[in-house]
Amino acid sequence: xxxxxxxxxxxxxxxxxxxxxxxxxxxxxxxxxxxxxxxxxxxxxxxxxxxxxxxxxxxxxxxxxxxxxxxxxxxxxxxxxxxxxxxxxxxxxxxxxxxxxxxxxxxxxxxxxxxxxxxxxxxxxxxxxxxxxxxxxxxxxxxxxxxxxxxxxxxxxxxxxxxxxxxxxxxxxxxxxxxxxxxxxxxxxxxxxxxxxxxxxxxxxxxxxxxxxxxxxxxxxxxxxxxxxxxxxxxxxxxxxxxxxxxxxxxxxxxxxxxxxxxxxxxxxxxxxxxxxxxxxxxxxxxxxxxxxxxxxxxxxxx
Numbered sequence: 599x600x601x602x603x604x605x606x607x608x609x610x611x612x613x614x615x616x617x618x619x620x621x622x623x624x625x626x627x628x629x630x631x632x633x634x635x636x637x638x639x640x641x642x643x644x645x646x647x648x649x650x651x652x653x654x655x656x657x658x659x660x661x662x663x664x665x666x667x668x669x670x671x672x673x674x675x676x677x678x679x680x681x682x683x684x685x686x687x688x689x690x691x692x693x694x695x696x697x698x699x700x701x702x703x704x705x706x707x708x709x710x711x712x713x714x715x716x717x718x719x720x721x722x723x724x725x726x727x728x729x730x731x732x733x734x735x736x737x738x739x740x741x742x743x744x745x746x747x748x749x750x751x752x753x754x755x756x757x758x759x760x761x762x763x764x765x766x767x768x769x770x771x772x773x774x775x776x777x778x779x780x781x782x783x784x785x786x787x788x789x790x791x792x793x794x795x796x797x798x799x800x801x802x803x804x805x806x807x808x809x810x811x812x813x814x815x816x817x818x819x820x821x822x823x824x825x826x827x828x829x830x831x832x833x834x835x836x837x838x839x840x841x842x843x844x845x846x847x848x849x850x851x852x853x854x855x856x857x858x859x860x861x862x863x864x865x866x867x868x869x870x871x872x873x874x875x876x877x878x879x880x881x882x883x884x885x886x887x888x889x890x891x892x893x894x895x896x897x898x899x900x901x
Contacts, residue, residue: 611673612680616689617831619677623669630665637875639891641665644874647889648799663870670827675720679751683728690725692828695838699821703730708774708818712809712841713825714785714861715873720752721825721834723781727757733773734781735808737762757781767808774816784809784857787878795883796854799862804881810853813846820845822860827871837864 611619631638641664645657652660678686703709711732713722723734734752738745738761749759760766773780787793788806795802813820820841825834839860847853865872880888 608676608679611677614677615831616674616677616833619673620670620829620831623666623673626669626673627662627665630669631662640877641874643890644876644878647801647879649869650800660869661874664872664874667827667870668875671718671720674718674827678720678724679747683755686721686724687728689833690721690825690836691833692835693838694836695821695840696836698840699838700729702819702821703779706777708777708816709779710774710809710812710818710820711779711781711823712784712820712857713781713823714783714864715876716861716864717825717827717868717871718834719783719825721836722823723752723757723759724755725825725836726779726781726823727753727755730779732757732779732781733760733770734758735760735762735766735770736783737786767811770808770812771815774812774818780812782809785861785878787881790881794850794854796851796858798858798878799865801879802883803858803878805854805858807850807854809857810845810847810850813853814848817846822857824864826864826868 641661642657645652645660645664649657649660678689681689699709711722711726713719723732726732734757736748736752736759739748745761753759760769770780784806786806787804790804793804793806796805797803798805809820812818822837822839822841824837826837827834841860842856844856845853877888877890880890882888
């Protein structure tokens with residue numbers, strides 16, 4: 599019964615105009631503010647750490663804007679679960695840098711498409727797989743039914759989904775060596791000892807080295823991509839940005855600094871659209887404690 603209700607809700611969202619969902623996110627964000635959700639404290643801490651130049655009132659405004667964008671993300675992602683390819687493409691009216699990217703993809707080199715949790719990243723594998731075959735890495739959720747929903751939704755236009763883990767590196771390498779296109783959301787925090795600390799908005803962030811390792815081993819081109827939400831339910835602006843050649847540097851720290859420079863530029867375009875509810879800085883250098891409050895469910899308003 600729960601599954602049938604979920605499918606019915608997704609169907610309903612898919613029939614609802616995007617501009618209506620965009621407006622509906624505002625009152626839903628008011629409700630979210632009242633709920634005892636741990637994410638409230640995480641969002642506020644991230645904003646405090648990454649934007650020290652803002653005063654408490656400015657950070658509170660940004661926090662509330664982020665809740666609205668978060669609800670838009672949820673509603674949009676549900677809606678596109680049943681969109682056709684034509685419907686999806688109609689909601690992507692602006693695509694920057696695709697021609698240059700397409701030339702690389704049509705060449706003999708493999709291409710690594712690097713995204714992040716900015717705007718609506720669920721658009722990315724769908725739009726890309728409509729135009730070219732894509733192999734995409736994702737972090738599998740613990741609940742099998744949710745994993746099936748995610749993989750079915752993201753792969754319905756032909757992309758291949760690979761869960762992160764030890765076999766994923768081999769499968770990514772094989773795809774790149776065959777001149778294929780792969781996709782990675784590279785701002786997910788790896789396990790301690792499996793990444794390097796790189797500054798992100800002035801804070802040390804443990805960052806996966808996978809993109810750098812793949813680029814060095816295969817000579818693949820690296821393209822950054824984002825899907826920024828347009829105002830008033832007008833869809834998304836996709837931006838393709840070729841990575842600086844330092845992305846394949848022998849020094850992973852130098853390579854990953856390139857990625858964070860790009861991501862910071864994207865986030866500063868529209869700060870409310872980044873995933874500030876994610877504990878990006880929970881693992882600290884030298885085993886220092888996490889900056890996030892433990893077991894806090896209270897939604898403390900900024901003074």
